[in-house]
Amino acid sequence: MSSAEVSAVLEMRAVDMEFQLGGLVGKRTTLRALSGVSLRLEAGRALALVGESGSGKSTCARLLSRVYSPAAGQVLFRDGDVAPLRGKSLDAYRAQVQMIFQDPFGSLNPTQSIAYHLERPLKIHRHGLSSKEVREASEALLLQVGLVPAAEFLKRRPHELSGGQRQRVAIARALSVEPSVLLADEPTSMLDVSVRLGILNLLEDLKQQRKVASLYITHDIATARYFAEDTAVMYAGHVVEQGPSEAITANPLHPYTQLLIESVPNPKNKITGSSARRATDIPLWTAESRGCPFASRCPRVTDICRETMPEATVVGDGHTARCHHL
Ligand SMILES: Nc1ncnc2c1ncn2[C@@H]1O[C@H](COP(=O)(O)OP(=O)(O)OP(=O)(O)O)[C@@H](O)[C@H]1O
Numbered sequence: 001m002s003s004a005e006v007s008a009v010l011e012m013r014a015v016d017m018e019f020q021l022g023g024l025v026g027k028r029t030t031l032r033a034l035s036g037v038s039l040r041l042e043a044g045r046a047l048a049l050v051g052e053s054g055s056g057k058s059t060c061a062r063l064l065s066r067v068y069s070p071a072a073g074q075v076l077f078r079d080g081d082v083a084p085l086r087g088k089s090l091d092a093y094r095a096q097v098q099m100i101f102q103d104p105f106g107s108l109n110p111t112q113s114i115a116y117h118l119e120r121p122l123k124i125h126r127h128g129l130s131s132k133e134v135r136e137a138s139e140a141l142l143l144q145v146g147l148v149p150a151a152e153f154l155k156r157r158p159h160e161l162s163g164g165q166r167q168r169v170a171i172a173r174a175l176s177v178e179p180s181v182l183l184a185d186e187p188t189s190m191l192d193v194s195v196r197l198g199i200l201n202l203l204e205d206l207k208q209q210r211k212v213a214s215l216y217i218t219h220d221i222a223t224a225r226y227f228a229e230d231t232a233v234m235y236a237g238h239v240v241e242q243g244p245s246e247a248i249t250a251n252p253l254h255p256y257t258q259l260l261i262e263s264v265p266n267p268k269n270k271i272t273g274s275s276a277r278r279a280t281d282i283p284l285w286t287a288e289s290r291g292c293p294f295a296s297r298c299p300r301v302t303d304i305c306r307e308t309m310p311e312a313t314v315v316g317d318g319h320t321a322r323c324h325h326l
């Protein structure tokens with residue numbers, strides 16, 4: 001089914017996000033961290049958000065979990081704007097939309113047992129459970145994330161686990177409130193290569209079995225397609241290309257996406273001088289900036305690129321790109 005036929009669980013529509021920079025000594029600047037970003041998360045599917053450091057990926061996750069509010073545009077959960085949510089309805093929303101971070105250690109309390117981390121949200125979310133039922137539910141969660149024997153892991157503290165095991169605990173805790181959305185911000189990038197696949201397989205099972213809608217933030221466009229059906233490529237706060245992951249990796253059309261794919265380390269390809277040379281910093285984008293943010297690095301740049309950012313052009317089934325020279 002193409003994505004246009006399925007209703008989104010969580011969606012960003014034409015979102016702008018701004019941060020005030022400088023102040024005290026320097027001149028104040030308004031950083032336009034996101035410009036007109038639209039993303040859709042659907043039940044049982046994953047969207048990979050790729051792009052280099054500073055492109056705005058984590059900012060999207062924070063907007064979706066309503067840590068930030070957009071300067072313009074909307075975040076919609078099951079078609080309802082999340083901006084007016086307050087108090088209990090905001091708590092309920094935040095339970096539905098769970099974040100998993102790069103550093104599982106940072107999101108766990110080092111002085112508390114794993115049992116504490118799971119039992120607390122269970123008691124709040126499913127009040128009325130007896131202590132025995134809470135313990136059983138905690139064990140079932142650990143079993144689901146592959147931490148067995150569960151009774152043994154419940155007793156331990158975060159530092160008594162490996163990095164991969166800690167990330168499994170963070171995922172179990174996110175699941176304890178039965179969320180409909182998981183926002184995973186580089187969930188495997190701090191883990192040893194050997195345990196990354198296990199975590200991705202776990203996220204894949206949750207997507208399929210629980211029909212969780214997932215956002216998967218990663219620097220790694222090449223492996224994104226193994227987990228995520230769809231990919232959105234960001235550059236300086238703009239989504240420059242978006243569509244089915246297979247199409248994006250097999251037939252990248254935006255010059256930035258092509259650069260990303262070309263730069264994927266591959267023993268068969270030599271790293272070309274041109275792509276290595278162009279790996280400079282993303283421009284500081286402000287409300288006054290004009291044109292395509294990739295213009296300063298783009299091999300296809302012409303005058304129009306410095307003047308206007310084109311709208312998205314449909315280049316295939318559900319596949320769009322924003323470039324004057326497609
Ligand atoms: N709270 C903030 N105040 C000011 N600027 C911010 C804030 N949060 C993010 N930014 C800026 O917004 C831009 C996007 O940041 P973001 O963290 O979303 O990037 P990212 O794509 O997640 O990068 P990385 O891959 O390094 O995690 C960056 O220029 C960053 O410095």
Ligand SMILES: [Mg+2]
Nearest residue numbers: 057058059185
């Ligand atoms: Mg980030």
